[in-house]
Amino acid sequence: MATTFLSRSLGAGALALSALVLAGCATMGASTPEAAVEQRAAAYWKARQAGQLDKVYALTPPSYRQVRTLDQFKMQFGTAAAVQGVEVTKVTCEPEKCVARLKLSVTPALAGLKIANIDTYLDETWLLEDGQWWHHQDL
Incomplete structure (x- = not known):
């Protein structure tokens, strides 16, 4: 026994x-938290561009995935704008939190209108949980 x-x-x-x-x-x-977050942020947006929400969901913290299912995530984060390009321009870190600054090139989804791409900037929060960096997602 x-x-x-x-x-x-x-x-x-x-x-x-x-x-x-x-x-x-x-x-x-x-080699640094900034480099790790830059890599993960690029992977996150590559999956978003490809419409692979299961891969995007996998980059949310385990604590988020304990309370939100993949189906709930997909319903909340469908595609409202087509992301044409993403560039991580800067990552700033504290011990357990990083902010990734992104330049997004998007095509707005407006029925009946053909609008050129729009460049915009977005700050995303990445949190250290269980030794890994995860895209912060509000509940």
Whole structure:
């Protein structure tokens, strides 16, 4: 009985360690929090541009995903404007919070009107949770 308990405990520990290593791999090569957030912000917007809301949702904090389902997220964040281009222009970090400044080129979705792309700037908050940077999402 003690051997079974020990085996299960070691297995659970190995699984948890594997998860931490994989999470760390996501930002390997990112030597600073600013670099890590720049990479994740670019991935977030690349997925948004491609309409891959499941990938966008995966970049929200685990605490957010505990209270909002993917379907709820998709209903809230459908596509209102077509994002044509995104550039991360600046990232400023504190110990557990970063702000990514983005330049977005969007095509407004106005029925019956053909409007040229509009460039706008957006500040996004990224939070450190469980050793990883996540796109902050209001509840």
